[in-house]
Amino acid sequence: MTDKTCTWIGGGEGCTHLAMEARSYCIHHYPLVYQEGTAVRRKKDARRAAQVWDLENALNEAVQELIDEGYDFNEDRWAPEAEEA
Numbered sequence: 001m002t003d004k005t006c007t008w009i010g011g012g013e014g015c016t017h018l019a020m021e022a023r024s025y026c027i028h029h030y031p032l033v034y035q036e037g038t039a040v041r042r043k044k045d046a047r048r049a050a051q052v053w054d055l056e057n058a059l060n061e062a063v064q065e066l067i068d069e070g071y072d073f074n075e076d077r078w079a080p081e082a083e084e085a
C-alpha cells in the first residue's frame with residue numbers, strides 16, 4: 001500500500017484521497033487525468049481493428065487458398081456460373 005495522496009488539483013481543490021498504488025492519483029482522478037473517454041474509445045477501436053484484422057486474415061487465407069487452387073486473380077472477368085459446371 002501507499003500513503004501518498006492524490007495529486008489532483010483540478011477545480012482548485014486538492015484531493016485528499018489516497019493515491020492508487022504506483023500512481024499519483026486516486027481511483028477517481030486517475031481516469032480523468034488519463035482521459036477515460038479516450039481510453040474507452042481506443043479500446044473500442046482496438047477491438048474493431050482486431051475484428052478487421054481477423055477478417056483480413058480470413059480473406060487472405062481464402063485468397064491464398066484460391067491461388068493455391070490455381071485461381072487467376074488477374075483475370076478481369078468473374079464468372080460464377082463456371083463454378084456450377
Ligand SMILES: [Zn+2]
Binds near residue numbers: 008015017025026
Ligand atoms: Zn483524487
